[in-house]
Amino acid sequence: MAQQIITIDAQEVPFQEGQTIMDAAMSAGVYIPHLCHNPEFKPQGSCRLCTVEVNGKRMAACTTKAIPGQEIQNNISALQENRRALIQMLFVEGNHICPGCPKTGNCQLQAVAYYVGMLSSHYQHFYPYRELDASHPNYVVDFNRCILCELCVRASRDVDGKNIFGISGRGIKSHLVINSTSGKLGDTDFNVDDRAALVCPVGAILRKRLRYTTPIGERLYDQQPINVVGDSTQPHAGAKKQW
Amino acid sequence: MTDRTQLKSVVQVVAKSYHNQATHLLQMLWQVQHKYSYISDEMIDLFAKELNLDYAHVQGVAEFYSFFHRTPRGEYDIYFSDNIIEHMQGKQDLLDRLLTKLKVELGQPRSDGKVTVDNTACIGMSDQGPAMLVNGLTIPHLTPNKIDQIVEFVEQQKPLREWPSEWFVVKENIQRKHILLGENFEPGSAIQAMLNKGSDGTLREMEVAGLRGCGGAGFPAHKKWQLCRDTASDERIVICNADEGEPGTFKDRILLQSYADLMFEGMTVCANTIGAKKGFLYLRGEYRYLQKSLEVVLTKRREAGLLGNHILGQKGFDFDIEIHLGAGAYICGAELALIESLEGNRGIPRKHPPPYPVNAGYLNKPTVVNNVETFALVAKIMVYTGKRFAALGTEHSKGTKLISVSGDCDRPGIYEFPFGVTVREVLETCGAQNPQAVQNSGPAGVCISEEEFDRKLCFEDLNSTGSFMVFGQQRDMFDVIRNFTQFFVHESCGFCTPCRVGTSVMKNLVDKVHSGHGTKADLQDMENLSHIMKTMSNCGLGLTASNAVADTLKKFPQIYEQRLQAEVSLAPSFDLDAALEAARQITHRDDEKAHIAA
Ligand SMILES: Cc1cc2nc3c(=O)[nH]c(=O)nc-3n(C[C@H](O)[C@H](O)[C@H](O)COP(=O)(O)O)c2cc1C
Ligand code: SF4
Ligand code: SF4
Ligand code: FES
Numbered sequence: 001m002a003q004q005i006i007t008i009d010a011q012e013v014p015f016q017e018g019q020t021i022m023d024a025a026m027s028a029g030v031y032i033p034h035l036c037h038n039p040e041f042k043p044q045g046s047c048r049l050c051t052v053e054v055n056g057k058r059m060a061a062c063t064t065k066a067i068p069g070q071e072i073q074n075n076i077s078a079l080q081e082n083r084r085a086l087i088q089m090l091f092v093e094g095n096h097i098c099p100g101c102p103k104t105g106n107c108q109l110q111a112v113a114y115y116v117g118m119l120s121s122h123y124q125h126f127y128p129y130r131e132l133d134a135s136h137p138n139y140v141v142d143f144n145r146c147i148l149c150e151l152c153v154r155a156s157r158d159v160d161g162k163n164i165f166g167i168s169g170r171g172i173k174s175h176l177v178i179n180s181t182s183g184k185l186g187d188t189d190f191n192v193d194d195r196a197a198l199v200c201p202v203g204a205i206l207r208k209r210l211r212y213t214t215p216i217g218e219r220l221y222d223q224q225p226i227n228v229v230g231d232s233t234q235p236h237a238g239a240k241k242q243w
Numbered sequence: 244m245t246d247r248t249q250l251k252s253v254v255q256v257v258a259k260s261y262h263n264q265a266t267h268l269l270q271m272l273w274q275v276q277h278k279y280s281y282i283s284d285e286m287i288d289l290f291a292k293e294l295n296l297d298y299a300h301v302q303g304v305a306e307f308y309s310f311f312h313r314t315p316r317g318e319y320d321i322y323f324s325d326n327i328i329e330h331m332q333g334k335q336d337l338l339d340r341l342l343t344k345l346k347v348e349l350g351q352p353r354s355d356g357k358v359t360v361d362n363t364a365c366i367g368m369s370d371q372g373p374a375m376l377v378n379g380l381t382i383p384h385l386t387p388n389k390i391d392q393i394v395e396f397v398e399q400q401k402p403l404r405e406w407p408s409e410w411f412v413v414k415e416n417i418q419r420k421h422i423l424l425g426e427n428f429e430p431g432s433a434i435q436a437m438l439n440k441g442s443d444g445t446l447r448e449m450e451v452a453g454l455r456g457c458g459g460a461g462f463p464a465h466k467k468w469q470l471c472r473d474t475a476s477d478e479r480i481v482i483c484n485a486d487e488g489e490p491g492t493f494k495d496r497i498l499l500q501s502y503a504d505l506m507f508e509g510m511t512v513c514a515n516t517i518g519a520k521k522g523f524l525y526l527r528g529e530y531r532y533l534q535k536s537l538e539v540v541l542t543k544r545r546e547a548g549l550l551g552n553h554i555l556g557q558k559g560f561d562f563d564i565e566i567h568l569g570a571g572a573y574i575c576g577a578e579l580a581l582i583e584s585l586e587g588n589r590g591i592p593r594k595h596p597p598p599y600p601v602n603a604g605y606l607n608k609p610t611v612v613n614n615v616e617t618f619a620l621v622a623k624i625m626v627y628t629g630k631r632f633a634a635l636g637t638e639h640s641k642g643t644k645l646i647s648v649s650g651d652c653d654r655p656g657i658y659e660f661p662f663g664v665t666v667r668e669v670l671e672t673c674g675a676q677n678p679q680a681v682q683n684s685g686p687a688g689v690c691i692s693e694e695e696f697d698r699k700l701c702f703e704d705l706n707s708t709g710s711f712m713v714f715g716q717q718r719d720m721f722d723v724i725r726n727f728t729q730f731f732v733h734e735s736c737g738f739c740t741p742c743r744v745g746t747s748v749m750k751n752l753v754d755k756v757h758s759g760h761g762t763k764a765d766l767q768d769m770e771n772l773s774h775i776m777k778t779m780s781n782c783g784l785g786l787t788a789s790n791a792v793a794d795t796l797k798k799f800p801q802i803y804e805q806r807l808q809a810e811v812s813l814a815p816s817f818d819l820d821a822a823l824e825a826a827r828q829i830t831h832r833d834d835e836k837a838h839i840a841a
Contacts, residue, residue, distance in 0.1 A: 045594060046739045048779045058778045063594055082775045089744035123748050123768075124755075124816050148737075166299030167589070167737075168306045170572070172747045174737030179299035181288050 006070040008032075008052075021061040021072060022050055031227035032074050033083055033112050035090075035201055036149035037062040038231065041158060044150055047090075049083050049112065084116040091121045093172070094128065095144035096202075102211035103203030105219025109147060110202075111226035126172075133178065135186030138208050139197065146176045146204040156196035164188045164196060176204075198233065247285060253278065254289040265294045266606075268304055268587035269570055272311055280320070281312040300588075307589040308570030309363065309733070310528045317347075317358035319397050322376040326365035326490045327726040328649045328712055334373040337385050338362075344394040358397050364573060364730060365490035366529040369649035369712070370416050370656050378403060379531040382410050411532075415497055416656030419672065421643045422631065423505075423616075423623055424497075424659050430504045431549050433625035437512045438557060440625075442472065445516045449621065451629030453641030458484055458576070458614030459684070459708045459783075461640075464621065467611055470601040472517040474609040479519035481510050481562075482585070482605065482612045486527045486569055486576035489685035490730060491710035494645035495615040497657050499526070499533050502619055503540040507564060509618030511549065512625055513611055514562040522564040523605070525581050528571045537566060573734035574784055578604075578612040580736065591738045592782040616645055616709070636662035640701035644709070648673045651715035660700070667696040669711060677716045680799070685710040686727035687787035690720075690794040721757065721802040724795055728753045731788040742785025745776045749789060755816045756806050764813045766803055770796060 003014045006021065008030050015024035025032045026039060036047040045063035052061045053073040061074075073079065090096075090109060098104050130143040148167065153176075156164040164185075168177045180187040190197070197205065216222070220232050257274045261267035268290070275286055282305045291298045305311050323329070323338050338349075341360055347353040350361045368374035371383035380403060382389070389410070396406055417424055437445050449465040456462045471479060483506060487495040498506055510522050526534060541564060544550045554560040572590045574580045579592035582605050604610025613621075620642065624632055632642040640662035646669060649655045653674030660669065670678055681691040683705050691698065691705070700707045714723065731746040752769050755761050773789035773796075780786045795802060808814055820839045827837050 045781060048740050048781065051779045060781070082779060085771065085775050086740050086779065089740055089748060092748070093744045124751050126747065148743075163297050163299070166297065166303050168299065168303040169737065170307045170309070170589075171735040171737040172732060172743055174743060177299050177302060179297050181284065181298055 004066070004068045006066050006068070006072060008072045008074050009076070015066040019066050021052065021054070021059075021064050021066050021070070024066045025061065025074075030074070031230075032061045033115060033227075034062060035108060035112065035147060036151065038151055038199060038201075040195075041151065041154040041199075044154070047086070047147070047149060049086055051079065051083070053079065080116050084113075084118050085122070087113045087116060087118055088120075088122045090147050091118075092123045092125045094126075094146065095130070101145065101203045102206055103145075105216055105222045106232045107203055107221070108201035108226065108232055111221040111232070114221070115226050130175070133183075133185050134208075135184040136188075136190060136208075137186070138192050139185060139190065140206050140208055141176075141178070141185055142204055142206065143176060144204075145202045147202055148174060148176065149201060151199040151201065152176075152196045152205060155199045156190075156194065159195040162189060162194065162196070164190050164194075201232065247289075250285060251289055254286060254293055258290065258293045263294060264587075265296055266585065266587045267567075268294065268296075268301065269308070269584065270568060272305055273568055273570065276311060280316040280318070281314055283313075303589050304587065307736075308528070308572050310571035315352055315356065317352045317356060318400070319358045319403075320378055321358065321360045321393075322363040322366070323361070324364075324366040324368055324372060324374050324376075325362040325726075325730075326369055326372075327723050328369040328491060329365075329372040329374065330722065330726060331650065331718065332373045334385075337373055337387065337390050340387060340390050341393065344391070345397060357400070363529070363571065364488070364733060365492075367487055367493040367496045367527075368413070369491050370493060370647065371414055372649075376529065380411050381413050381532055383413060413496075413500065415501055417497065417659075418648070418654050418656040419658040419660065421659040421661065422627060422635070423620060423643055423645065424502070424657070426623065426627060428505055428622065428626065430508060430544065430547065431555065433508045433622040434511055434515070434549060434555055436625040437515055438555065438560075442516045442518075445512065445625070448624060448629045452620075452624045452632040453629075453636075453639075454617065454620055454624060454632070455640065455702065456614055457616035457620070457644070457709070459489075459706070461702045461706060464613065464617055467601055467613070468513060468517050470599075471609045471611045474602050476609045478521070478608045479517050480605045480608050480610040481513050481517070481519045481522040482578075482581070482600075482610060483510050483522070483524045483564075483615055483618055484576060484578065484581060484612055485524055485530065485615050486573075486581060487530070487615070488527060488573035488576040488734075489687065489708050489710050490727075491647060491649055491682065491685050491712040492708060493647045493649075494657055494709045496530060496533070497645075498615050498619050499530060499537065503537055504544070505619040505622045506615050507540065507544055507618075508549070509613075509621035510564060511554065511562055512621055513613070513618065515554075515560055517609075517611060519611070520561050520563075522562060523585055524564055524566045525575070525585060526566055526568050527575075528569045531568060534566055534568065541566075572736075573730075574736040574782075577783055579782070581612065582610065589736075591736050592784075593738070594781070637699070637701045637703060639703050644700065644707055646700070646707065646711045647709050648711045648713065650713035651676045651678065651718070652713050662701040663699050665697050665699050666691055666705070669700070670696065670713065673713070675713050675715075678713050679716045679718065680714045680720060682712040682714070682723065682791070683710070684708040685712075686730055686791050687784070688790065690791055690798060692798040719802065720795055720799050721806070724791055724802070725753055725757060727791045731784070735784065735788070736782075739781040739785060741776045741779045742781070742788060745772055745780075745785070746788055748772060749776075749792060751816070753792070756803055758816075759806060759808070760814055760816055760818070761803070761807050762811055762814050763807065766796065766807075769793075 013028045034050040043062045050061040133141040153165045373385045374383045454464040575590040580590040584590040600610040728750045737743045773793040776789045
């Protein structure tokens with residue numbers, strides 16, 4: 001079968017039938033900013049960070065199929081500026097105090113923020129009140145940092161077969177919930193070996209006692225930007241090594 | 244607290260009445276809430292076990308819809324319709340009067356458990372507001388006098404059926420009839436015409452009529468049906484979208500109230516054209532009071548051989564319709580969300596490839612979703628021929644359109660006009676009083692200023708979902724914008740970032756300008772944010788939620804500018820000096836240095 005081609009920022013990118021624009025870009029090593037996407041799981045299309053211009057029309061790269069001849073704009077200032085605003089929205093929606101977060105340096109939200117040149121949160125902070133769940137012996141869930149990417153939901157449902165996480169509420173009151181009558185992680189069979197234990201792109205699902213094993217300054221994105229090293233897949237928030 | 248064994252048997256009975264089908268979760272939650280006024284943790288747990296669902300799933304559904312409650316409500320559960328039109332009709336004073344007299348706080352049940360008073364998004368009564376829902380029943384034309392009587396009735400715990408029955412009369416208010424509302428219709432005649440023409444002939448008739456969907460997008464109906472019919476499957480589904488959530492719209496209510504036969508007949512014509520046996524009417528929770536009369540129409544149609552098995556004696560022509568009640572969620576008017584909701588889920592318009600319901604809709608079966616008015620038109624077209632419709636309207640918008648007119652005019656109500664009617668003609672016909680603007684198609688639509696009153700209502704120019712709100716010169720359009728931005732904060736489903744967060748950021752910016760702290764930089768932020776929402780959101784809600792702000796920034800800039808702090812380009816959203824008050828009190832200081840000059 002003849003190789004099919006799309007172009008991303010004038011660069012030719014090959015793809016196979018059925019692949020999304022994001023799939024094609026990832027295989028070709030072209031970085032399209034993303035937060036809710038992880039190629040291991042079914043695409044979701046909710047963070048909208050991967051929005052690109054396909055023949056002039058804005059679409060989410062992670063849920064749009066690649067079609068031969070598409071001309072795609074990705075790394076252009078109009079998009080990067082709007083992506084920066086989306087990141088700022090995520091920052092003001094939750095409580096992200098990077099200097100006090102164990103995930104700093106390994107966090108994709110922080111890394112993408114640097115990549116798109118975010119210097120401040122710009123918008124008025126919402127300062128929501130959210131409780132912490134430390135009921136599990138090995139994990140703590142800090143809802144303050146959840147960006148609702150649903151990666152943990154998908155990993156637990158589709159890979160672990162456990163359905164430990166879900167989303168409840170509506171609109172700005174949407175929030176992550178734990179699937180147990182008490183709503184506590186300690187009352188589920190969540191386990192350190194779960195795929196869901198390792199997918200959170202931010203510092204919302206954290207391994208206890210291993211949060212500072214790698215000093216700040218020596219972590220993944222302390223070394224290189226996210227467009228070069230890609231997604232963070234550490235075994236725990238403060239790790240250096242790729243998992 | 245009700246004891247668990249008793250609760251368990253209630254849950255079992257309710258679940259059983261829906262054959263323990265998880266798709267009917269919303270309907271079941273309605274039933275238990277009706278009995279207990281709310282949905283407790285324990286009920287969630289029991290339903291989860293009974294239906295073999297996750298606790299988090301049932302919880303997620305119970306907490307998505309605004310008519311479902313997780314804490315007890317009062318015996319009288321009262322909602323004021325909160326559309327801008329009702330505000331113009333004096334809703335706020337009436338609400339305050341009721342709250343004061345009942346000594347109850349908004350949204351909180353009174354300590355004796357007798358009553359809750361709350362706001363809700365437009366309940367489709369703008370032509371006869373201010374209006375409220377009491378335990379699901381509508382009371383239009385509220386007055387201070389009625390409010391006082393309601394207080395008495397609540398205190399006396401007078402059952403609703405003993406309240407004056409004339410209070411609950413919802414008028415039709417049809418002001419102008421044409422072919423859809425005016426011409427006679429004999430139940431069964433459209434189905435007979437369909438049988439005579441066959442599936443292809445029916446599609447052709449609709450093509451000739453040029454029928455385009457009335458729910459907003461205007462997709463040609465015959466194409467949608469054909470795509471569905473031609474998708475291979477053992478089963479197909481017909482859904483009638485009666486979610487009518489766009490504030491200021493009430494045309495579907497009139498059809499549901501007085502023309503239900505037309506709509507059900509259109510659905511039946513569709514069923515036999517595409518080969519479907521199952522149909523749903525997705526009725527918005529606000530129209531719960533219409534459910535009974537609709538069931539009566541369905542029963543009559545079954546008895547007349549127009550629904551059920553062997554319709555009109557045709558072997559193999561089997562089709563029936565089930566009513567599903569929504570529970571307060573504007574997003575469920577969007578077909579992808581509606582289908583999720585019908586399946587018993589939260590109303591999130593996820594895009595599964597292929598994203599079109601005609602290929603994979605309800606339970607992944609090929610599905611046609613059409614608006615109430617679209618189906619009603621189908622029935623009329625079958626009887627009166629596509630040609631007659633095609634003779635009306637414009638080149639690309641044939642036939643007539645129902646317009647729900649409300650606001651500053653002498654004769655609010657329903658107007659059936661041929662497509663292509665100008666805004667000015669509608670304004671003149673309804674007796675508009677000194678209009679400065681019209682909000683066409685609701686908060687998600689377009690704000691029309693005086694200079695544009697000669698524009699036409701049709702797909703070529705101003706697309707109309709049926710909402711037509713008139714604002715007189717005396718109105719402050721900024722109040723309109725505040726109302727709309729609040730609406731979208733409440734109605735965003737929360738799935739995608741630009742809409743979930745953007746609607747709240749927009750509201751904060753509008754509030755900042757309202758409070759007198761706004762600057763030019765904030766208006767720039769609004770414009771920028773609007774662009775992001777319009778181009779990066781996942782669905783139609785987010786894509787249109789900032790239209791009203793963007794439109795008025797262009798067409799009515801003075802409503803923003805007159806509120807700005809003229810001399811500064813950037814200012815905080817709060818009063819700096821006032822924020823120091825707590826510190827002054829703690830330190831017992833009030834000298835000059837403990838203040839920041841304004
Ligand atoms: C946010 C949103 C709300 C909608 N609300 C309604 C509605 O209340 N009623 C309706 O018929 N269509 C509504 N629609 C359009 C539906 O998605 C769908 O296009 C329509 O029901 C198809 O029927 P039609 O082709 O007959 O118009 C809405 C769309 C969006 C994006
Ligand atoms: S906890 Fe983490 S992985 Fe789960 S939804 Fe929130 S941000 Fe995503
Ligand atoms: S645009 Fe709004 S309503 Fe639509 S998916 Fe996104 S958050 Fe939900
Ligand atoms: S990565 Fe595509 S929408 Fe989140």
